[in-house]
Structures are given as structure tokens and as C-alpha cells.
């Protein structure tokens with residue numbers, strides 16, 4: 001299928017990548033606070049071609065209970081290495097933003113925190129988790145595929161700079 005990405009490299013190379021996965025003891029999730037915004041926004045700017053404004057993150061922090069914002073904190077380095085934001089609308093949840101600092105990608109962090117959040121949402125009664133992703137964002141699509149998200153549809157010309165459709169992906173949680 002168009003979206004399934006081949007990971008290039010030999011099995012030995014793939015094994016090496018797996019060995020570099022960071023133990024989940026090294027980082028933890030906590031609620032995003034005002035004092036985190038500059039660090040969060042720095043990660044946002046290096047992660048997206050069309051980044052959110054800092055004020056958008058501030059708005060998310062204050063938009064409780066609809067919006068939930070977490071930062072991923074590196075225990076030893078005492079720095080923020082990523083974040084996840086989602087909106088809760090009754091039993092549906094939309095992941096509106098997720099990013100891991102480039103220095104910490106491919107270490108299993110995105111997968112680990114998404115699994116943690118999905119488990120928490122399932123326990124809280126969420127039925128459907130959805131998100132939008134650029135068709136060109138193969139890293140994210142591979143991650144969502146790995147966690148059994150399916151393609152639910154396409155939103156035409158959803159993104160700009162550069163213009164792209166959005167793939168809507170979702171996962172129904174067992175009740």
C-alpha cells in the first residue's frame with residue numbers, strides 16, 4: 001500500500017536501531033505548564049514545516065478539560081524531549097499534536113508514550129482515537145500503523161506550506 005514504508009538497511013542495521021531504544025525509566029510524562037512553553041515551541045519549530053504559534057500551546061494548557069497537554073521529560077538531563085496534546089470530545093479523542101525532539105527520535109519514545117496515553121484513554125472510556133497526518137510523513141504513519149491505527153479517510157487540501165491532503169487515521173478501542 002502507498003503508505004507502508006520500507007525501512008532500508010540490513011537486518012543487522014535494524015537490530016542496531018532496536019538496541020538504541022531508550023528505557024522508559026529514563027523519561028516520564030507530566031502536564032505541560034507555562035514554564036515549558038519555550039522548550040516545547042523550540043521542538044515544534046524543528047519538527048513541523050508549519051509550526052503552531054507559542055500562544056496556541058498556551059491556549060491548549062488553559063483549554064481544560066477539552067484539551068490535555070503533556071510534556072515528555074528526560075529524568076537525567078532534566079529537559080523536555082517531546083510532547084503530546086489531545087482533545088477529548090465525549091468518548092472520542094483527537095491527537096492534535098505529538099513530537100519528539102530530533103536528538104531523541106527512533107529510540108522508542110513516541111511509541112512508548114502513545115501506548116501509555118492510549119491505555120490511559122481506554123481505561124477512561126474513550127472509544128475512538130483519531131488524528132490527521134501528512135501523506136509525506138512516513139515516520140508518523142509507520143508509528144500509527146505499528147499501533148494498529150487504520151486509515152479512516154482523507155481531508156482534501158487540509159495542510160498548507162506545503163499544501164497536502166491529510167490522511168485521517170484512527171483506532172477503535174475495545175470497550
Ligand SMILES: CC(C)(COP(=O)(O)OP(=O)(O)OC[C@H]1O[C@@H](n2cnc3c(N)ncnc32)[C@H](O)[C@@H]1OP(=O)(O)O)[C@@H](O)C(=O)NCCC(=O)NCCS
Nearest residue numbers: 047098099100105106107108109110111133139140142143
Ligand atoms: C513521529 C514521531 C513522533 C515518532 O517518534 P519517535 O520517538 O521517533 O518514534 P519511535 O522511535 O517510538 O518509533 C516507533 C515506530 O515508529 C516508526 N518510525 C518512527 N520513526 C520512523 C522513521 N524515521 N522511519 C521509519 N519508521 C519510523 C517505526 O515503525 C518505529 O518502530 P521500530 O523502531 O520498531 O521500527 C517523530 O518522528 C516526530 O516527532 N516527528 C516530527 C513531528 C511529527 O511528525 N509528529 C506527527 C504529526 S502527525
